[in-house]
Amino acid sequence: MRPEILYPLFAPLTVLPGVGPKLAPLVERLVEGGHVVDLLWHLPSGMIDRRFSPPLTEAPEGRICTFVVRVLEHHTGFGPRSPTRVVCGDGSGGRLNLVYFHLKRGFIEKILPIGSTRVVSGKVEYNYNEPQIVHPDHVGPPEDLESLQRVEPVYPMTAGVQPRVLGKAMLGALGRVPVLPEWMDAPLKARHGWAEWDAALRTAHAPEDEEDLSAMAPARMRLAYDELLANQLALLLVRQSQKRLAGRPLAGDGRLREKVLAALPFALTGAQARSLEEIYADMAEPSRMLRLLQGDVGSGKTVVALLAMLNAVETGAQAAMMAPTEILARQHLATLEPLADAAGVRLGLLTGRDKGKAREALLAELAEGRIDILVGTHALFSEDVAFKDLGMAVIDEQHRFGVHQRLQLAAKGRAPDVLVMTATPIPRTLTLTLYGDMDVSRLDEKPPGRKPVQTRTVSTNRLDEIVGAVDRAVQGGAKVYWVCPLVEESEVSDMAAAEERWAYLREHFGDRVGLVHGKMKPTDKDRVMEAFAGDGLDVLVATTVIEVGVNVPEATVMIIEHAERFGLAQLHQLRGRIGRGDKASTCLLLFAEPLSETARARLTIMKDTEDGFRIAEEDLRLRGGGEVLGTRQSGLPEFKLADLAVHGELLAIARDDARLIVDRDPELQTERGKALRVLLYLFERDEGVKTLRSG
Numbered sequence: 001m002r003p004e005i006l007y008p009l010f011a012p013l014t015v016l017p018g019v020g021p022k023l024a025p026l027v028e029r030l031v032e033g034g035h036v037v038d039l040l041w042h043l044p045s046g047m048i049d050r051r052f053s054p055p056l057t058e059a060p061e062g063r064i065c066t067f068v069v070r071v072l073e074h075h076t077g078f079g080p081r082s083p084t085r086v087v088c089g090d091g092s093g094g095r096l097n098l099v100y101f102h103l104k105r106g107f108i109e110k111i112l113p114i115g116s117t118r119v120v121s122g123k124v125e126y127n128y129n130e131p132q133i134v135h136p137d138h139v140g141p142p143e144d145l146e147s148l149q150r151v152e153p154v155y156p157m158t159a160g161v162q163p164r165v166l167g168k169a170m171l172g173a174l175g176r177v178p179v180l181p182e183w184m185d186a187p188l189k190a191r192h193g194w195a196e197w198d199a200a201l202r203t204a205h206a207p208e209d210e211e212d213l214s215a216m217a218p219a220r221m222r223l224a225y226d227e228l229l230a231n232q233l234a235l236l237l238v239r240q241s242q243k244r245l246a247g248r249p250l251a252g253d254g255r256l257r258e259k260v261l262a263a264l265p266f267a268l269t270g271a272q273a274r275s276l277e278e279i280y281a282d283m284a285e286p287s288r289m290l291r292l293l294q295g296d297v298g299s300g301k302t303v304v305a306l307l308a309m310l311n312a313v314e315t316g317a318q319a320a321m322m323a324p325t326e327i328l329a330r331q332h333l334a335t336l337e338p339l340a341d342a343a344g345v346r347l348g349l350l351t352g353r354d355k356g357k358a359r360e361a362l363l364a365e366l367a368e369g370r371i372d373i374l375v376g377t378h379a380l381f382s383e384d385v386a387f388k389d390l391g392m393a394v395i396d397e398q399h400r401f402g403v404h405q406r407l408q409l410a411a412k413g414r415a416p417d418v419l420v421m422t423a424t425p426i427p428r429t430l431t432l433t434l435y436g437d438m439d440v441s442r443l444d445e446k447p448p449g450r451k452p453v454q455t456r457t458v459s460t461n462r463l464d465e466i467v468g469a470v471d472r473a474v475q476g477g478a479k480v481y482w483v484c485p486l487v488e489e490s491e492v493s494d495m496a497a498a499e500e501r502w503a504y505l506r507e508h509f510g511d512r513v514g515l516v517h518g519k520m521k522p523t524d525k526d527r528v529m530e531a532f533a534g535d536g537l538d539v540l541v542a543t544t545v546i547e548v549g550v551n552v553p554e555a556t557v558m559i560i561e562h563a564e565r566f567g568l569a570q571l572h573q574l575r576g577r578i579g580r581g582d583k584a585s586t587c588l589l590l591f592a593e594p595l596s597e598t599a600r601a602r603l604t605i606m607k608d609t610e611d612g613f614r615i616a617e618e619d620l621r622l623r624g625g626g627e628v629l630g631t632r633q634s635g636l637p638e639f640k641l642a643d644l645a646v647h648g649e650l651l652a653i654a655r656d657d658a659r660l661i662v663d664r665d666p667e668l669q670t671e672r673g674k675a676l677r678v679l680l681y682l683f684e685r686d687e688g689v690k691t692l693r694s695g
């Protein structure tokens with residue numbers, strides 16, 4: 001249970017001044033969470049500094065300044081559209097024009113009477129060599145000077161929320177910040193000169209100069225460290241609890257594997273063979289396997305997973321394979337079926353769609369041990385799914401599942417061995433944040449005979465030419481993916497864009513073009529995917545639902561619209577859908593003009609390399625951790641405070657720190673241990689606490 005001391009932070013946003021039931025959902029969207037604490041994690045991205053008060057003769061262009069001036073003249077415009085100009089002066093002999101559009105009659109006379117002294121503040125511009133401020137942010141009596149000369153934090157905003165309202169709510173939230181017990185290692189804190197958590201949070205919300213806004217500012221570093229420590233500690237605690245569940249040695253006699261190897265139309269690559277050795281050795285150990293199989297797109301993870309599962313099946317145990325989407329679960333099943341047939345292994349499929357009698361029958365077979373390998377989606381986690389003897393589980397792209405599910409899974413068998421497959425090219429630092437201390441096998445070699453994908457960037461303005469080129473490719477027998485732009489924060493508009501493009505392409509390709517998007521019924525999706533994999537379709541218009549794992553080796557052309565809007569990791573995943581056979585493939589990255597420098601640099605990386613790890617590292621360098629993780633769709637955890645592009649070193653320290661903690665105080669019983677429990681709850685890593693005996 002969440003400690004009482006945190007209650008004020010986990011109250012709903014509506015407890016804050018000015019946040020009513022109407023505004024709350026908007027703020028919730030902005031800060032990605034509905035609790036006071038989520039608002040507190042929303043740190044300023046800028047500041048307004050009104051402390052600068054130069055003489056008018058030295059007012060710099062483009063800077064916010066505050067002046068004390070005397071009002072000299074009013075010039076009312078003639079037409080309804082011409083501005084009103086108020087001329088002011090100060091002791092330096094300089095002049096300043098205050099410019100207003102669309103004023104109500106009498107307004108100027110009221111707030112800026114001629115002869116009065118006024119404090120004005122706003123951004124200085126120059127017009128005909130004279131400084132001016134258009135619609136000053138502030139005009140008031142000289143007494144205002146003192147209160148004005150503070151620095152105001154500026155927060156990233158969203159439509160519908162006024163900065164002033166957010167500022168007030170933030171003050172309310174800061175007023176609720178409790179003093180928490182210190183969880184940080186004292187020497188570390190001293191070494192960096194970090195403040196207490198609450199003081200750091202306050203400082204982070206009250207920048208005094210630009211440096212305070214940097215991710216390297218001490219207050220922000222401390223907060224980032226706290227977040228990373230919570231992440232690392234939770235992962236280690238989960239691992240500890242999983243390792244505690246005694247595993248069992250699984251070592252098959254190889255009879256099924258031999259049959260499958262004989263049925264494969266290819267020989268294993270060196271990397272596949274090596275990874276399998278590692279996996280078999282790990283499974284043979286009495287402790288549980290918790291291993292990550294990391295392999296770039298198209299590196300052949302599926303076969304490795306199958307052979308690993310067969311190792312368990314040979315001992316009489318069952319295996320499960322979990323995919324993040326239904327499309328993928330079905331595809332895995334289709335891939336495994338002929339091979340399983342060759343070995344006489346019985347497969348089953350369970351997705352959310354299976355209901356009623358058929359589902360009951362399947363579950364009965366599973367419980368009786370008449371299914372050797374169950375493939376499915378997260379439906380496999382349902383409570384009523386019981387295996388006779390689950391020995392091994394493969395989780396494909398498990399970051400789409402949470403750590404919670406890993407725990408649930410452990411409850412399903414006698415502590416089954418776990419192999420997590422991921423194609424996401426995650427740099428080492430990120431692997432740590434996702435998987436903590438898992439053992440890793442890497443498929444760092446692609447199957448032979450693959451031709452590099454030719455990648456080109458083309459302006460969207462040349463759509464007609466592109467359609468022409470696609471037409472020629474289709475005439476030549478190619479299959480084409482046409483990926484539609486990602487529209488921020490809205491699956492509905494993704495869909496609209498895809499539907500529009502589909503309608504457009506139908507004019508050229510008739511019913512040889514299909515459409516697949518996330519909002520379609522699973523059965524319809526399957527139908528379209530099958531048609532594309534078979535003979536039914538030449539062109540497949542798709543949203544990013546095809547991003548992960550889809551395997552149609554005959555597809556050799558991919559068009560990606562608005563490529564500049566995608567994360568590089570995501571582009572890499574998408575492009576990984578082609579170049580999977582022995583034919584040459586082409587990828588066209590369409591971009592809308594004008595293209596920013598960074599966007600151009602990013603697309604250039606895509607042209608230059610197909611190495612997922614290099615792409616990820618470059619992306620991290622160019623854009624920061626959040627971007628490598630891609631958009632929200634990627635499902636990877638995004639840190640609220642830590643930015644891995646700059647806090648990578650902190651992550652390593654946090655990992656070591658977490659290790660020491662778990663070694664010395666595995667149940668978090670000491671004073672510091674208790675404080676660390678609070679930390680875990682603060683960052684909602686409750687799963688870490690739940691693994692403790694007194695959690």
Ligand SMILES: Nc1ncnc2c1ncn2[C@@H]1O[C@H](COP(=O)(O)OP(=O)(O)OP(=O)(O)O)[C@@H](O)[C@H]1O
Nearest residue numbers: 266267268269297298299300301302423447549551
């Ligand atoms: N050793 C090999 N030699 C030749 N082809 C192989 C080999 N291993 C796998 N393949 C083929 O390569 C293709 C990609 O394999 P697979 O679908 O397992 O990739 P993956 O690693 O899961 O990639 P992704 O993450 O992109 O889905 C498949 O068509 C598979 O049959």
